[in-house]
Amino acid sequence: MASPHDLKRGVGLALEGDWDGAHAIAQQNESDPLFCWLHACLHKIEGDHGNSRYWYAKAGRRFEDFTKAEDELGAILASLT
Structure with missing residues (x-):
């Protein structure tokens, strides 16, 4: 189970530009x-x-909430603390 x-x-991989690596991790827990x-x-x-909108709906989030990927990725990290 993904942690x-x-x-x-x-x-971190997404911020480094490793879309494939980040995507592989995102797919580890599609119910979280x-x-x-x-x-x-x-x-x-x-x-x-x-496809993005589909995953936002599963996450209980909105596509329109962020315009910059870096800001959104930072918000994901912040939600873990």
């Missing part, structure tokens, strides 16, 4: 809202807005 440590690692939020953010970065 908060895994989520932090996924965010925080992992779904990371998944949503990654698809937003990718430009797949339809």
Whole structure:
């Protein structure tokens, strides 16, 4: 089962530009809202807005809440503390 440590690692990979690595981590726990939020953010970065909106809904979040990926990834990290 994926852990908060895994989520932090996924965010770190996303910030480093490793979309594939971050995406693999986001997919580890598709029932956890925080992992779904990371998944949503990654698809937003990718430009797949339809898929992104699906994951935002699963996360209980809104696509429109952030315009900058770095800010959103930072918010994901902040939610872990």
